Amino acid sequence: MLEIRSARKMFYKGQADEKTALNDLSLRLETGDFGVVIGSNGAGKSSMLNAISGALVLDSGKVLINGDDVTAMPVHKRAMRLARVFQDPMKGTAASMTVAENMLLAELRAARRTLRRGLNPTRLAAYKERLSLLGLGLENRLDTRVELLSGGQRQSLSLIMAVGGSPELLLLDEHTAALDPRTADIVMQATIRAVEALKLTTLMVTHNMQHAVDFGNRVIMLDAGRVRLEIAGREKAAITVPDLIGHFSVKTDRMFLAS
Amino acid sequence: MDLLQNTVSSFIALVPVTLAQSLILAFVVLGIMIPFRMLSFPDLTSEGAFPLGGCVCGVLMAAGMSPLAAILIALLAGFVAGCCTAFIHLRFRIHTLLAGILMMTMLYSINLRIMGRSNLSVFGSTTIFDWVPFLQPGFPASKIVMAGAFGLLVFALLLHYFRTEKGTAVRAVGANPDMAEAQGINVWLATIGGVGLAGAFSAAGGALMVQSQGFADVNMGLGILINGLAALMIGEAIVGKSSVPRQLAAPFVGAIVYYQLVSFCLAAGMPPPDLKLATGLFVLAMLALPSLKRSRGPAAARETIRE
Ligand SMILES: Nc1ncnc2c1ncn2[C@@H]1O[C@H](COP(=O)(O)OP(=O)(O)O)[C@@H](O)[C@H]1O
Ligand SMILES: [Mg+2]
Numbered sequence: 001m002l003e004i005r006s007a008r009k010m011f012y013k014g015q016a017d018e019k020t021a022l023n024d025l026s027l028r029l030e031t032g033d034f035g036v037v038i039g040s041n042g043a044g045k046s047s048m049l050n051a052i053s054g055a056l057v058l059d060s061g062k063v064l065i066n067g068d069d070v071t072a073m074p075v076h077k078r079a080m081r082l083a084r085v086f087q088d089p090m091k092g093t094a095a096s097m098t099v100a101e102n103m104l105l106a107e108l109r110a111a112r113r114t115l116r117r118g119l120n121p122t123r124l125a126a127y128k129e130r131l132s133l134l135g136l137g138l139e140n141r142l143d144t145r146v147e148l149l150s151g152g153q154r155q156s157l158s159l160i161m162a163v164g165g166s167p168e169l170l171l172l173d174e175h176t177a178a179l180d181p182r183t184a185d186i187v188m189q190a191t192i193r194a195v196e197a198l199k200l201t202t203l204m205v206t207h208n209m210q211h212a213v214d215f216g217n218r219v220i221m222l223d224a225g226r227v228r229l230e231i232a233g234r235e236k237a238a239i240t241v242p243d244l245i246g247h248f249s250v251k252t253d254r255m256f257l258a259s
Numbered sequence: 260m261d262l263l264q265n266t267v268s269s270f271i272a273l274v275p276v277t278l279a280q281s282l283i284l285a286f287v288v289l290g291i292m293i294p295f296r297m298l299s300f301p302d303l304t305s306e307g308a309f310p311l312g313g314c315v316c317g318v319l320m321a322a323g324m325s326p327l328a329a330i331l332i333a334l335l336a337g338f339v340a341g342c343c344t345a346f347i348h349l350r351f352r353i354h355t356l357l358a359g360i361l362m363m364t365m366l367y368s369i370n371l372r373i374m375g376r377s378n379l380s381v382f383g384s385t386t387i388f389d390w391v392p393f394l395q396p397g398f399p400a401s402k403i404v405m406a407g408a409f410g411l412l413v414f415a416l417l418l419h420y421f422r423t424e425k426g427t428a429v430r431a432v433g434a435n436p437d438m439a440e441a442q443g444i445n446v447w448l449a450t451i452g453g454v455g456l457a458g459a460f461s462a463a464g465g466a467l468m469v470q471s472q473g474f475a476d477v478n479m480g481l482g483i484l485i486n487g488l489a490a491l492m493i494g495e496a497i498v499g500k501s502s503v504p505r506q507l508a509a510p511f512v513g514a515i516v517y518y519q520l521v522s523f524c525l526a527a528g529m530p531p532p533d534l535k536l537a538t539g540l541f542v543l544a545m546l547a548l549p550s551l552k553r554s555r556g557p558a559a560a561r562e563t564i565r566e
Binding site: 053055075076077079080083084091092093094095096097101104105106108109110113114115116117118119145 | 419420422423424425426427428430431434435437438439440441442443444445446501
């Protein structure tokens, strides 16, 4: 379960170019919920995810994960409970390290790292198996440095790394936006499969209205740093793209440059 | 012909001495490589940590402490110095190079305070080189054996460490700090520990150097950084840096080759004062090479620190 209570964040406070990123934002996601977040550029979607992961320190407000207040917890401690995939494929992996080493780092995300050898045959076999599920041939490139992979391969790797170990919370920030349509599709399919199979509590930001319609059990629309609209349950199941677009234009008229 | 013969013969006569010296200075090169390559933290602390190790070791030996204990305490001092540089960078968001300059400048005064004067002879004190069995103390052979054994031990330990779960995490901090943090790695701890470790190696190099040359001097670090960098570049050009073993071997191989090269240049009649210019030009060339190879077009007006 995820709960955000009255989160506020302002950049350049008191200066001429003051920017409100989060404006009294509150949100609740039950365990097993798959929330899809939409909203125009600058609505505060990334800021919200950063506030959840700890990368953004709030001016005020609270973040709770499964009932525990994590507001004061640094990023690396919160990482024990949540995993992220970023929009930029470069951000989620260590480029100069191998595929297997990246998998190891992710596997140990919530664990105590020891002075034992990291990559052992058991682990390598397990990584091979998990990567083969993607069908991209990554299982045969365990010793390849990640910088030699394509953006799509890197993003797929990021996804496998994130869902491994079943995090309490999965955060996806437009994680297919930087990919070509075909690769984006592969990564999205893999995402949905993992989220459903592992019943992960997930928050996914997307610019793609079709994705918001097709996936998840809850749509959350942000605008100007707060939740403007939440559609869940039966209403969510029945919604169509024109409906969503209608909501968009009713609520605000300055959206949509991106979709 | 005669000149060539003279050059070669005086070079060859110096090979063992130079080898001993380079095995000691390999520790400094290691202390430069670890922040630079493993942590992406270009660091200048070694220029201060090297004499720090020397001064601490010198004072302790002069006070009659065992040479090994003196080295260990010097190592600890270097560790603290490295930790300080990393902390200054992390806490106050000061550029790593500037943090290193601050640290090495302050260390100059501290080194003077530690010794109470600018140089100190420890001639006649027992050194760890005297402990090598079967060899005559004071000769290059005993230094080569002792420093070489130390080097091998450190190489083996580091090789093991950087393949462990903890060591892999430290490397991730250098490869992508944001990603490392998101994977639950404490970036502060890894950076401070790693740069501290590097400071410890630089100081160990200083301590060994003092035991080898029989005196400590506050100015003994002058130019050590650029020499170390040149050695590292050579080492990486020879053994590469594409894997952990190669990256770890580069400082040792580089130090050995670089100091022989310097010795050859001197034997060939290069005036010693020109050495720093030559070394600087060499490092510049090595650093410039990739950008020259990459494109002939104009470079970006400003770029973040390359490599
Ligand atoms: N690091 C930052 N510095 C200054 N302003 C920022 C920063 N991050 C976000 N903002 C501002 O906060 C607002 C919300 O941004 P963001 O959360 O990135 O929106 P979204 O992801 O919905 O496009 C924007 O006005 C943006 O300019
Ligand atoms: Mg965004």
